[in-house]
Amino acid sequence: MRAWIVTFFLFYSICLYNTIHDALAFIFVGTGFDNPEDWPPLFGDIREATSIRNFWGKFWHRLVYRSYTSYGILISKHIFRLPKSSFIGKLFINFFVFTMSGAVHALAIWQLGYSCGAWVELRFYIFNFFGVILEMAAMAAYNKVTGGYKLNNTLSKTIGYTWVFMFLFTVLPKSQYPKVFCSP
Known part of the structure; x- marks a missing residue:
């Protein structure tokens, strides 16, 4: 159970935060508010x-x-x-x-x-x-x-x-x- 919690915590957090980050980057870069370099990788x-x-x-x-x-x-x-x-x-x-x-x-x-x-x-x-x-x-x-x-x-x-x-x-x-x- 403990091993699962560590693994789940890491991968769930990475996937969730990267998904939100990438979606927002797509919106803001796509609309011209930001440049791609304004959205470096999170991790x-x-x-x-x-x-x-x-x-x-x-x-x-x-x-x-x-x-x-x-x-x-x-x-x-x-x-x-x-x-x-x-x-x-x-x-x-x-x-x-x-x-x-x-x-x-x-x-x-x-x-x-x-x-x-x-x-x-x-x-x-x-x-x-x-x-x-x-x-x-x-x-x-x-x-x-x-x-x-x-x-x-x-x-x-x-x-x-x-x-x-x-x-x-x-x-x-x-x-x-x-x-x-x-x-x-």
């Missing part, structure tokens, strides 16, 4: 999703990334007075982006009439932030222990895909199950 190459960080940063759509990042920088710089280039500043900005994504998804779930599931959606996005932190720590430890030894490219990618799938296998159903049981 990156799935072969880049060898880490949680790459999954969200290189593969998954980035429709709201720039706006959330801008707000995160604004809050980090002007409220918390953190330098944007500092480690803590970067951590805060990334945490803010994941939290805002979760909050907006939770609000959408609540507005759709679900009696539960909003908070677990927010938790899913926050878990992804901590997944990125965990993999950064694991990579730093690996590099320290091995002196930066590089694995065979195929083995490295296999480990990466397995890690991303197992991470989603663990955290995604926890955000999807409640919505099944309390749908409007």
Whole structure:
């Protein structure tokens, strides 16, 4: 069931978002309001999703990334007075982006009439932030222990895909199950 949820989530989202994107691109480019280059692909190459960080940063759509990042920088710089280039500043900005994504998804779930599931959606996005932190720590430890030894490219990618799938296998159903049981 968990494997199905991960697979369904990925392919359903890709198909739905790409269909809407392509239909709107067809309309707006066809009517002359936009140029084709105004409608770049939503998703990156799935072969880049060898880490949680790459999954969200290189593969998954980035429709709201720039706006959330801008707000995160604004809050980090002007409220918390953190330098944007500092480690803590970067951590805060990334945490803010994941939290805002979760909050907006939770609000959408609540507005759709679900009696539960909003908070677990927010938790899913926050878990992804901590997944990125965990993999950064694991990579730093690996590099320290091995002196930066590089694995065979195929083995490295296999480990990466397995890690991303197992991470989603663990955290995604926890955000999807409640919505099944309390749908409007």
